[in-house]
Amino acid sequence: MLNMDENFHPLQSNEKHQSNNMEQPLDLSTSTNTKNLFTIEYLTSNILKPKQKPILYYQQSPLHPLENKNYSLNSKLNEHVVTNISNLSTSSTNCALEIVNGGHGIKNPLFECATEALQIKYANSTNHGEEFLCGLCMKKFKLQRLLNRHLKNHSQLKRYLCTFCGKGFNDTFDLKRHTRTHTGVRPFKCGQCEKAFTQRCSLESHQRKVHGLSHTYGYKIRRNKLYVCEDCGHTSADPTKHYEHIKNFHPYSPLIHRYYDKRQFKFDSNSLLSNKTISDGSILSDDDIHIQ
DNA sequence: CTGGGGAGGGGGCCC
DNA sequence: TGGGCCCCCTCCCCA
Structure with missing residues (x-):
């Protein structure tokens, strides 16, 4: 059983940052020679080596990749991006940067223009009857699209880059999961002790090994x-409460404009939001939420 | 050896 | 059909 944070209060900005524990974010600022800046050597040479345990949310400040400016909150960065979207679209860079993962990542500008991934894709995609075979590792897949995604795993060039450390991932969810190592967000809390984890499987492993519990799944x-606010760590099992939290505490989050996307919010049939009749200004109470 | 952190990779759903 | 997103199991590394 998971205990949701029933008395959630957003941390003050000076609480979110441990100045003595700050890593230097990767310099992704644009320049007159953008293409040289985004070389593989550049992106990999700045990856931080030492591991540091997160203490509070946000050890590092979210970084605007084009302007090389740090923001106290991810939502502040998003606010700036939203209000300066026209400037962003007319920037002088040859490789237009697209921010993903709520501002914690960017699309690798090298990915689309590089030919490696496409060469792998078209040189090794073979169809053997009902199965699709990877020519590199001989793995079989039921669907062409699963093979296509698998082929990207053979490429060292990753589609999405972490703005904190430059590490690359092919899946935005992997990037989101990785980002929690920088922000310190630990959504999965143990109901038997004070431990919290970034991944559900880590919590279930902890409960199984330490507390002798076994889930029934x-x-x-x-x-x-579990709906997780990657900005502050707030969690909720209720999509409506999650939406209201984002709207009230992070009004410039990109998620606000995607309430209709069932990949983001799965409202039940009784929810007002499911009918797209959003009530402005309504703040839901922070009830204690437990999920099995 | 054990528990925890982090990541790789595949399944599935929605846009 | 591809992209995006979320989830799962599994593995590896480290203290």
Whole structure:
């Protein structure tokens, strides 16, 4: 059983940053020679070596990749991006940067123009009857698109880059998961002790090994979805409360404009939001939420 | 050896 | 059909 933070209060900005524990974010600022800046050597030479345990949310400040300016909150960065979208679209860079993962990542500007991934894709995609075979590792897939995604795993060039450390991922969810190592967000809290984890499987492993608990889920059965605010760590099992939290505390979050996207919010049929009738200014109470 | 952190990779759903 | 997103299991590394 997970205990949601029933008395959530947003931390003050000076609480979110541990100045004595700050890593220097990767310099992704634009310049007159953007293409040279985004070389593989550049992107990999700045990856930070030492591991540092997160203490509070936000050890590092979210960085605007074009302007090389740090913001106290991810939502502040998003606010700036939103209000300066016209300037962003007319920037002088030859490689237009696209921010992903709520401002914590960027699309690798090298990915689209590089030919390596495409060469791998078209040189090794073979169809053997009902199966699709990877020519590099001989793995079989039921669908062409699963093979295509698998082929990207053979490329060292990653589609998405972390703005904190420059590490690359092919999946935005992997980037989001990785970002928690920088922000210190630990959504999965143990109900038996004070421990919290970045991944659900880590929590279940902890509960199984330390507390002797065993979950009742079958193999590969999906758990109840937990909505996580990657800005401040607020969690909720209720999509409506999650939406209201984002709207009230992070009004410039990109998620605000995607309430209709069922990949982001799965409202039930009784929810006002499911009918797209959003109530402005309504603040939901922070009830204690437990999920099995 | 054990527990925790982090990541790789595949399945599935929605846009 | 590809992209995006979320989830799962699994593995590896480290203290």
